[in-house]
Amino acid sequence: MNRGTAIAAALLLAPALLGVGPGGAGPGGSGETVPLAGKEPGEHLDVTLTQVVDPVSPAPDDTDRLVSVEFRLENTGTAVYKDSPAPSAHLLDSDGQRFTGVNASTGAGTAFPDTVTLDPGDSTTGFVTFQLPKDAGLAAVQFALNGGLADDVGQWSLS
Incomplete structure (x- = not known):
């Protein structure tokens, strides 16, 4: 990891490790609702992290594992919300790596549709x-509207 990447990772990870900012709910972060705005007028969601299942079956292979995060999405805006929740969600590990969500059926429960x-x-x-x-190690989960590209980002600490 070069110095610039390390600094960027530290800036992204610092709020997660400190449990500050929107959704910094401490261990598990579960149950905290974060209001988020999208890029277009009237795009507003209340996003609640309701559950983290770690690990989830089936495991992809001997070196990786699956982690599933359950969200509750409530449209509190005036515009219709039409988006894909999977690329809107990111998991940060304790080394600063960022993983983008996928729509996958697992033993955790029902995945969001595409x-x-x-x-x-x-x-x-x-x-x-x-x-x-x-x-x-799990550090934090993030969610942003518009496929994860909106400026308003909710974050829940998992440490």
């Missing part, structure tokens, strides 16, 4: 799954 559409006032719950090294 695209979720919520009218204002509607809500849904589903899992996003991450594949990471078997020995990786």
Whole structure:
């Protein structure tokens, strides 16, 4: 890892390790709701991390493991929410590595479909799954609207 990458990773990881910022709920981070805005007018979601399942079966191989995170999404805006929750979610490990979520059926529960559409006032719950090294420590989960590209990012500490 070069110096610039190490500094960027430290800046991303620092709030997760300190449990500060939106959603810094301490161990597990479960149950905390974070209001998030998207890039377009009227795009607002309340996002709640409800559960972390680690590990999840089936394991992809001997060197990796699956971790599934359950989110509750509630459209609190005035615009229809139409997005894919999996690429909107990221898991940070204790070494600063960032893993993007995927839609995968696992033993944890029902995954979000590829695209979720919520009218204002509607809500849904589903899992996003991450594949990471078997020995990786979990530090934080992040979620942002617009496929993870919105400036407003919710973060839940897992340490």
